[in-house]
Amino acid sequence: MRSVFAMRSSYEEQGIHFMGGLLPLSSERTVSGAFDLKLARDHLFIGDGESDFIGTWRGSRVQLYAVSRRAIDAIVNPKVAGVRIDRDTAARHSFGQLSPDAITFASGRRADFKERKRNLVVATGSTSALEATQRAMDRHLPAVDDLAGLDLRPLVTVCVREAVADAMWGEAASTPVRYVDRDGQTRSLPFAEALYENFLRLRKFANTYAMRVEPRLQHIAFTREQRLMRLNTRALRQHMSRMSNRSPDSTIAGRLELLHRASGFSPGIIRDDTATSFVAAVDTTRTSILATLKHVLAPVNTSWKARIAAVDSDAVDASAVVRACVMEAMRVDTPGSVFNGRVIEDFDLSVGDREIRLHRNTLIMPNIHAIHALGGPTFDPARLLTHSAEDTAPSVLPFGKGPRSCPGRSFATSMVAAFVAAFLRAYPNAHLDPTQPDNGYPIHTASEHGLVVVLRT
Numbered sequence: 001m002r003s004v005f006a007m008r009s010s011y012e013e014q015g016i017h018f019m020g021g022l023l024p025l026s027s028e029r030t031v032s033g034a035f036d037l038k039l040a041r042d043h044l045f046i047g048d049g050e051s052d053f054i055g056t057w058r059g060s061r062v063q064l065y066a067v068s069r070r071a072i073d074a075i076v077n078p079k080v081a082g083v084r085i086d087r088d089t090a091a092r093h094s095f096g097q098l099s100p101d102a103i104t105f106a107s108g109r110r111a112d113f114k115e116r117k118r119n120l121v122v123a124t125g126s127t128s129a130l131e132a133t134q135r136a137m138d139r140h141l142p143a144v145d146d147l148a149g150l151d152l153r154p155l156v157t158v159c160v161r162e163a164v165a166d167a168m169w170g171e172a173a174s175t176p177v178r179y180v181d182r183d184g185q186t187r188s189l190p191f192a193e194a195l196y197e198n199f200l201r202l203r204k205f206a207n208t209y210a211m212r213v214e215p216r217l218q219h220i221a222f223t224r225e226q227r228l229m230r231l232n233t234r235a236l237r238q239h240m241s242r243m244s245n246r247s248p249d250s251t252i253a254g255r256l257e258l259l260h261r262a263s264g265f266s267p268g269i270i271r272d273d274t275a276t277s278f279v280a281a282v283d284t285t286r287t288s289i290l291a292t293l294k295h296v297l298a299p300v301n302t303s304w305k306a307r308i309a310a311v312d313s314d315a316v317d318a319s320a321v322v323r324a325c326v327m328e329a330m331r332v333d334t335p336g337s338v339f340n341g342r343v344i345e346d347f348d349l350s351v352g353d354r355e356i357r358l359h360r361n362t363l364i365m366p367n368i369h370a371i372h373a374l375g376g377p378t379f380d381p382a383r384l385l386t387h388s389a390e391d392t393a394p395s396v397l398p399f400g401k402g403p404r405s406c407p408g409r410s411f412a413t414s415m416v417a418a419f420v421a422a423f424l425r426a427y428p429n430a431h432l433d434p435t436q437p438d439n440g441y442p443i444h445t446a447s448e449h450g451l452v453v454v455l456r457t
């Protein structure tokens with residue numbers, strides 16, 4: 001078996017540029033710097049716009065990022081993804097503790113993988129996100145007269161969390177469960193809120209230096225916070241096991257249960273695929289809403305705000321203008337990254353007119369941030385509206401691509417479109433507060449700054 005140093009040398013000999021220092025772990029210091037600047041790890045490794053791959057260390061492993069469209073297409077090709085490259089993500093050691101049997105961590109090589117994925121697409125796609133979104137907005141949107149400025153981050157978070165929970169489980173999402181907060185205080189929280197809060201804590205802990213270097217350490221309860229999160233994880237998993245077989249057929253959980261059971265999937269898989277869909281949905285969807293509002297509420301984009309506001313409320317879901325604004329916002333402020341994969345056997349990957357020898361155990365993933373950066377930092381939905389069928393499709397991949405791409409895409413885009421259009425109807429004079437430094441930061445799932453708007457002129 002090749003050492004990581006031999007692997008790296010082989011890639012450098014094949015012309016792949018490495019970033020982040022010569023020795024294993026060295027890149028983690030650079031990553032800490034990126035977190036300080038409120039950037040996600042993958043923003044650092046976007047390449048020069050010419051290369052196919054960028055290499056670095058991830059902890060003590062060799063990581064390759066596909067950074068050109070053709071390299072991404074090569075590694076997500078169904079003949080490669082789930083055949084010679086399989087899922088291997090450190091996330092299974094962090095928030096994966098909540099749902100270890102979820103599809104997110106499952107091998108794409110299993111014979112039943114395609115059916116499992118199809119069930120998720122059907123269960124999430126056949127739900128109307130619109131009513132759940134509107135109900136949550138009706139509960140939480142503030143009375144306009146009371147507010148000169150408003151941080152949208154907590155407002156959007158609570159609306160999306162409740163709307164997704166409603167679509168996922170119906171009333172059962174509000175069942176109170178015991179939850180231990182960061183101070184060690186035991187409280188009673190609605191089940192979906194407790195699940196989301198514990199997910200956020202697990203993910204935050206995973207971003208610390210030690211856990212990035214050795215993600216498996218997250219399974220050992222060294223710290224008080226780890227012990228508290230573990231208590232919650234156990235209680236939540238027990239609660240979710242008790243919820244099985246009880247979700248109404250009108251909910252995503254109910255439909256997934258019917259489909260997965262008919263396919264012969266175990267109760268553990270049904271439980272964990274439901275839980276993973278909830279956490280995957282809330283975090284990314286609320287980030288996409290914030291990103292879209294950030295752009296359409298900027299004074300320079302008033303014409304796009306007006307075009308969205310002019311769309312009839314019944315036509316929002318199908319509106320090309322609304323979709324173009326949402327996708328373009330996700331291009332400029334990409335919510336999350338795709339999950340990592342691992343090369344499972346040495347093989348030659350065809351990229352354009354050359355072959356690249358990939359070595360077993362190399363971590364490898366598409367860097368969608370690199371593709372998105374090629375379009376530049378300016379929000380311009382027109383580029384998505386004007387391309388003809390003959391043009392190369394614009395490279396906007398916030399949901400990933402290929403066999404592992406997001407099964408909740410249709411649900412998510414409906415929810416983002418519904419929220420943004422309803423918000424603009426409710427607050428036609430809303431605009432970004434130019435005095436707020438927080439508004440200048442990029443928006444992604446792990447960022448914690450606010451998005452402050454003025455609701456009145």
Ligand code: HEM
Nearest residue numbers: 103104277280281284285288338339399400404406408412
């Ligand atoms: C705007 C919102 C969303 C964005 C930007 C997003 C993005 C993504 C991305 C980038 C991936 C990884 C793809 C890959 O590794 O190739 C993913 C996977 C996944 N997403 Fe989403 N997602 C969103 C909403 C949702 C929703 C609403 C659901 C379910 C209700 C969902 C469920 C999942 C699941 C289960 C996976 C794992 C798929 C697999 O392992 O094969 N996501 N998503």
